Amino acid sequence: MGKVSLELKIKEEISILLVAIKATNGEPFDLQPLITTSVCNVICNIMWGNRFDHDDEQFKILMKALNDEFANFVSTGLLNFLPWLRHIPPFRKLMQDTIRNERLIFEVLKKNRDLHVENFDADNIRDFTDAYHNEIQIEKQKGRETTFKDDELLYVVWDLFMAGTETTSTTMRWAMLFMLKHQDVCRKVQAEIDDIIGRGRLPNMADANKMPFTEATIMEIQRLGNIVPLGAIHATSEEVQFRGYTIPANTAVMSNVTAITMDPAFFSNPDKFCPERFLDENGHVIKNEALMPFSVGRRVCLGESLAKMELFLFFTSILQNFDVKLPDGVMEPSFEGIFGVTWMPKPYRIRICARE
Numbered sequence: 001m002g003k004v005s006l007e008l009k010i011k012e013e014i015s016i017l018l019v020a021i022k023a024t025n026g027e028p029f030d031l032q033p034l035i036t037t038s039v040c041n042v043i044c045n046i047m048w049g050n051r052f053d054h055d056d057e058q059f060k061i062l063m064k065a066l067n068d069e070f071a072n073f074v075s076t077g078l079l080n081f082l083p084w085l086r087h088i089p090p091f092r093k094l095m096q097d098t099i100r101n102e103r104l105i106f107e108v109l110k111k112n113r114d115l116h117v118e119n120f121d122a123d124n125i126r127d128f129t130d131a132y133h134n135e136i137q138i139e140k141q142k143g144r145e146t147t148f149k150d151d152e153l154l155y156v157v158w159d160l161f162m163a164g165t166e167t168t169s170t171t172m173r174w175a176m177l178f179m180l181k182h183q184d185v186c187r188k189v190q191a192e193i194d195d196i197i198g199r200g201r202l203p204n205m206a207d208a209n210k211m212p213f214t215e216a217t218i219m220e221i222q223r224l225g226n227i228v229p230l231g232a233i234h235a236t237s238e239e240v241q242f243r244g245y246t247i248p249a250n251t252a253v254m255s256n257v258t259a260i261t262m263d264p265a266f267f268s269n270p271d272k273f274c275p276e277r278f279l280d281e282n283g284h285v286i287k288n289e290a291l292m293p294f295s296v297g298r299r300v301c302l303g304e305s306l307a308k309m310e311l312f313l314f315f316t317s318i319l320q321n322f323d324v325k326l327p328d329g330v331m332e333p334s335f336e337g338i339f340g341v342t343w344m345p346k347p348y349r350i351r352i353c354a355r356e
């Protein structure tokens with residue numbers, strides 16, 4: 001799927017999201033289910049070429065199971081290191097729930113794969129699942145051994161759902177909290193949107209490089225939101241010498257991303273929310289290599305460009321149309337977080353009101 005058609009799919013989701021937000025009539029609500037559904041639908045579109053209505057039964061099963069998997073991730077992750085814990089409450093129940101959820105999710109994934117295989121037409125590749133299945137057929141015809149396998153496809157799709165849904169949704173929820181707290185920044189972003197895009201059409205990716213303040217704001221949200229504070233766990237495949245240390249083969253390695261994003265040597269006053277740190281004196285964006293929300297190296301986030309597209313389009317489309325406000329009686333947004341798959345804000349309620 002090319003960048004242009006991907007952008008169209010994202011904008012289709014955004015249009016539906018904006019209608020759903022408008023229907024809240026400026027009353028306090030939790031943005032999480034709406035935004036997660038939207039970004040999950042983007043992945044569905046890439047994988048299966050379709051989207052689901054928010055109240056579709058199959059989609060509800062997938063979303064609930066995905067949410068439970070995310071919520072239990074830290075505890076189930078512990079079982080990787082201490083597997084015997086699975087026999088002891090409360091881990092026993094957690095393990096049973098995880099197995100049940102995985103079965104439910106794989107049923108949905110299998111159903112969609114089988115539908116694709118039934119209607120497969122090599123001359124009309126509709127989406128990722130078709131493209132993958134096509135690869136299996138090509139390798140089969142050539143009689144070659146391949147890692148492209150029907151069952152492997154289910155795990156690839158599952159990985160993309162896991163990696164691509166909660167991350168983007170969580171970043172957007174931090175984004176809204178930062179805008180609640182820093183209304184001055186929010187107004188500057190809105191002024192840039194009005195100037196470059198206006199109110200008559202949805203934002204496009206072509207607008208992004210004309211909007212340095214917005215780009216810098218998203219960078220600062222990603223720096224302070226810091227949603228993957230310890231990166232992903234990797235393992236050394238052989239012995240490694242690193243800065244005078246010897247790391248043996250098969251050692252689990254984690255990267256302390258927080259130590260970098262909060263290091264005054266890279267970011268002055270690191271606790272301060274300050275988009276201007278990413279702008280030079282002419283208002284142009286400064287790239288800072290110490291900002292690495294998608295990690296670096298060979299295992300860098302596979303979805304980085306999709307995620308950047310989603311963040312820009314969701315963020316600007318919401319602020320183009322709405323102001324963000326605290327519920328009556330709430331003086332300050334809470335920046336307390338929960339450590340699940342990612343570092344995510346505690347559930348909060350927000351008022352998103354049509355702009356004057």
Ligand code: HEM
Pocket residue numbers: 043159160161163164165167168171227228231232233293294295296298299300301302303304306307311
């Ligand atoms: C704001 C959103 C996102 C953030 C902050 C983010 C961040 C990350 C980080 C830090 C990693 C670990 C890299 C490493 O192992 O060193 C990662 C891996 C990955 N991400 Fe993302 N991600 C985001 C969105 C997405 C999206 C939308 C997709 C695609 C659908 C995606 C797919 C993946 C995949 C497949 C990996 C594993 C790559 C590998 O192991 O080789 N991510 N991401």
